[in-house]
Amino acid sequence: MTSSVAPLLQPRDNFSSVKLLAESPGLDSIPSSYAYFNTHPHESIASDPQVSIPVIDFSLLSSNNPDQRLQAIRDLGRACQDWGFFMVVNHGIPESLMNAIFDVTNEFFNLAEEEKMGYETKHVLDPIRYGTSFNASKEQIFLWRDFLKVFVHPDFHCPRSPRVFSELLEEYAKRTRGVARELLGGISQSLGLEEGYIAKLLDFDSGVQIYVANYYPPCPQPELAMGIAPHSDHGLLTLLLQNGVGGLQIQHNGTWVNVNALPNSFLVNTGDQLEIVSNGKYKSILHRAVVNNKMKRISIAMVNGPSFDACVAPASPLLTGGHGNQIPGLYAPMKYREYLEMQQGNKLDGKSCLDRVKAITREAREFELGQSRYYATLVSNAFLWQFFLLGAIGVTFLVSALLSGIVIATLLPVTESLAVLFFHERFPVEKGISLALSLWGFLSYFYGELQEIKKKKKEVELGSVCT
Numbered sequence: 452m453t454s455s456v457a458p459l460l461q462p463r464d465n466f467s468s469v470k471l472l473a474e475s476p477g478l479d480s481i482p483s484s485y486a487y488f489n490t491h492p493h494e495s496i497a498s499d500p501q502v503s504i505p506v507i508d509f510s511l512l513s514s515n516n517p518d519q520r521l522q523a524i525r526d527l528g529r530a531c532q533d534w535g536f537f538m539v540v541n542h543g544i545p546e547s548l549m550n551a552i553f554d555v556t557n558e559f560f561n562l563a564e565e566e567k568m569g570y571e572t573k574h575v576l577d578p579i580r581y582g583t584s585f586n587a588s589k590e591q592i593f594l595w596r597d598f599l600k601v602f603v604h605p606d607f608h609c610p611r612s613p614r615v616f617s618e619l620l621e622e623y624a625k626r627t628r629g630v631a632r633e634l635l636g637g638i639s640q641s642l643g644l645e646e647g648y649i650a651k652l653l654d655f656d657s658g659v660q661i662y663v664a665n666y667y668p669p670c671p672q673p674e675l676a677m678g679i680a681p682h683s684d685h686g687l688l689t690l691l692l693q694n695g696v697g698g699l700q701i702q703h704n705g706t707w708v709n710v711n712a713l714p715n716s717f718l719v720n721t722g723d724q725l726e727i728v729s730n731g732k733y734k735s736i737l738h739r740a741v742v743n744n745k746m747k748r749i750s751i752a753m754v755n756g757p758s759f760d761a762c763v764a765p766a767s768p769l770l771t772g773g774h775g776n777q778i779p780g781l782y783a784p785m786k787y788r789e790y791l792e793m794q795q796g797n798k799l800d801g802k803s804c805l806d807r808v809k810a811i812t813r814e815a816r817e818f819e820l821g822q823s824r825y826y827a828t829l830v831s832n833a834f835l836w837q838f839f840l841l842g843a844i845g846v847t848f849l850v851s852a853l854l855s856g857i858v859i860a861t862l863l864p865v866t867e868s869l870a871v872l873f874f875h876e877r878f879p880v881e882k883g884i885s886l887a888l889s890l891w892g893f894l895s896y897f898y899g900e901l902q903e904i905k906k907k908k909k910e911v912e913l914g915s916v917c918t
């Protein structure tokens with residue numbers, strides 16, 4: 452394995468895209484800021500050359516024959532539970548449309564850099580976003596990937612050029628949304644819910660759909676670079692196409708495996724919102740894309756999610772077991788818009804966003820006084836902190852920022868000390884030191900103030916003697 456890399460070039464300053472960097476003459480090693488595998492030594496390479504992933508025949512899912520449909524629903528449920536990933540064949544979307552969407556995507560990435568940079572935006576929810584890596588402002592190691600993300604539903608957006616882009620993308624978005632809706636219906640039934648249950652619950656008809664095009668140019672050191680780091684998708688279902696060049700790997704039974712698609716098929720993966728709504732039965736799948744040194748790879752992911760304002764939580768019928776037993780909900784309710792902002796606004800880091808949503812409910816379940824008191828404490832805490840902050844601003848305004856800072860620094864360990872006294876929390880040496888330091892700050896401030904007052908008094912007295 453070649454592990455020498457060029458000195459840090461700060462490519463971000465010189466190259467606005469990895470495409471430009473890859474096309475720079477004589478590039479035979481990658482800048483160290485792209486050497487992902489040097490800084491992630493624990494990331495194993497794919498062991499298995501190829502495994503067979505489940506294949507879903509879409510025509511059976513929409514069949515009028517109830518037995519065939521039932522079988523397709525069962526297959527779909529098994530694929531979601533065992534893999535979180537499957538291939539969809541016979542979906543009815545014309546091959547010509549799929550080819551055309553590839554061609555126009557390729558043309559977009561071939562536009563002049565300045566034109567593409569016109570779509571470089573700051574906010575993660577801007578409807579058209581061109582960029583490189585994933586979230587370059589948050590990453591130390593960059594991905595060997597340029598991207599274009601376009602929100603195509605509920606409101607349709609599209610870059611102005613290439614000229615035919617808009618017409619093709621609108622049609623492609625509509626057709627893929629139809630396939631995703633049908634799949635979601637089957638998945639809903641496979642969970643024992645009504646066909647339209649999830650779609651209605653999450654307002655899929657006004658759902659967010661995002662076109663994500665990934666451009667991975669050939670890389671001189673593919674064994675060091677990463678196209679897209681391990682992550683799960685934030686939506687419900689992602690329909691992925693690739694230009695016949697492999698690179699996608701999914702995590703299955705703890706190892707990375709290569710997957711390739713049959714011609715004219717979709718690779719579909721379940722996303723975080725499906726994991727939440729199914730209360731963890733259908734886990735979103737970790738996947739990544741590696742790069743190669745021969746051919747550019749383009750993939751197009753259509754991410755289909757709930758509506759922005761849908762509050763996503765485990766479906767309530769799934770929280771009642773046999774004999775009416777309550778099953779705990781494993782995920783805290785959250786608006787999809789907020790989840791999307793959290794996921795897109797950070798660096799790509801496995802399933803860390805979903806873990807945050809899970810952590811709150813775990814804490815709530817383990818809270819001695821019960822779940823409802825946990826949430827009540829959380830909300831009242833947030834409310835009371837607003838008063839505290841107002842008070843701190845008041846002290847800054849009326850006295851000094853120094854006093855305000857000292858009061859805050861002193862109150863924090865006081866809270867800790869009360870927790871030790873009343874809830875018998877541990878009191879390790881760090882807590883002791885921080886308590887001593889803040890009390891020292893507090894006392895020395897007042898001692899200083901006292902000295903100042905005494906000095907002023909003396910001056911006044913002396914002054915009155917002189918006059």
Ligand SMILES: O=C(O)CCC(=O)C(=O)O
Nearest residue numbers: 663665679699740750752
């Ligand atoms: O390029 C690929 O195969 C994967 C792309 C992907 O995971 C994504 O865009 O979310």
Ligand SMILES: [Fe+2]
Nearest residue numbers: 682683684738
């Ligand atoms: Fe993905």
